[in-house]
Amino acid sequence: MGEISILSKNKGQGPHSPRAVETELITGALEILKSIPNLEIKQVHAESGQATYKPDFGFLVRYGQKKFKVAGEVKASGEPSLLRRSAAWLKNLLTKTKHDYAVIIAPFISREGAAICRDLGVGFVDLSGNCLLSVEGLYIERTGHPNKFKKPREIQSLFSPKSSRVIRCLLSDPRRIWTLKGLAIETGVSIGLIHRIATALENNLFAKKELRAFRLEDPARLLEAWREEYYRRAPKWARYVAKVGSVEELVTKLKMAAIHHGVRYALSGPSGASLISPYLTPTMVHFYVDVLKQEFLDEPRVDRVPSEGNLLIRVVEQENEFIGSREVKGIYVVSDLQLYLDLWAMGGRGQEAAEELRRERLQF
Template structure:
């Protein structure tokens, strides 16, 4: 038994057909003549003070990079250079990820995700899109795809760093699910000149465009271009879709099936 079985652990057990119980009083055990399901008991073993967050914005740079390069062993120096983080910070975070059994090391000390699918699940569980600054507004367009291309072209024309995410990026990458709402990351709050160029009108209720200033620049790491549209990496699209409207759940499933195909245990 573990002190407390989190959502990721429950999902892994369910997929493996394994029963479980934890020391906080939760259980899910089904066998011939036996059915024990207890849910909703809080974690009785939380540590005092603020628990370390392996998936805080800066920490997520490491997690994201490991998932982008799943299967490769990377040195801590390579991770630091790629993510722009201090080597000491990277060393401490890698040690914590290894302690939680998310990483494996090779004989030279390089690390890789032990189970990329499990690491992605854990990141997604902790992720909150609402922690970013989201500007919601409306831009006249005949379709979501037309809106995405118009906004992407306008940003590229003005040489503004950007990358689509959410349903718009899922569509660009997999062609799954027509969408109304386009979501685009920007490094800073949009200027009045940009909003005027887009014909943007602030409108949270009728919004079809979210301009998002991320809480960490790491969201741009691994960005890819697809048919002229710059998108964040599929792993970032996947976690972002967690808190999006419309057919976001189905879009995330398609994205994972087509582009995030590591499987369990690497």
């Protein structure tokens, strides 16, 4: 399938550049389609046209006497929230261009992700062997293949409580070049653990060593790996209900109670993000504390509930969530990184808000 080579002729792109990874995904996905009996893949090419309506690539599908012009979009992750946006964009693209059909390509697409694509009328191919093509008399669906791209234990260990202190520091200044000693001093983590983290980062193409120093090579992918692990571990919040008129009133009462009783605190979630930019209209408060005192709870008169509620409290055990917190409009708010993680862990609208925060504040 020599046509694929035209997608990877950009000069100066290394083997692990985003363009090279994209080409690898396209090649693998088209090989899977090529293995389907009676299905031919032709004319694979980079798409031209206005950026607003320009997919990553295009190709021609021949099935018997039928021919279909297909637009393809490549995603490094098959997370449902990302698939929903991409599928909706591709569905709209089909009304603006001469393509007959559109597919999403990703390393792995779950049953939930497959249902999203199916509902929106978009196909998919993943490198684990799952696929869906459904257009004008052609219907091919293969599902149930397990994820071949589960994160190895080495990557998961990068986001343990102690190691994530280092990741947090690196992502707070992603362009900085670090020495191992300098990073150990900055984070308070042993030089031995710093060395193991640096090696794991390099092994997984997140960072690159330069003499006695190293720097992040792909902060965006590192952030995405962290958010997936953070979402999987789903931090537990204790739920409370407070009889107040508004979220703002509750935040003020909690702040005053924390000051009166010597409780360190920081706001997170939509209520924290709303002080920076109105991504979501908060209906509840996410409140980190260093210790949970009964007198602190008594002052704003909050009661523990098994579900629902308008106040979520979490006790910080290793101070990680407090790192980078700052005062915004008189209220302490967690760092942009922590806000991103907590918003993402909410799922749904929270993930949309997290991506807005990422574009406007993190910018990687």
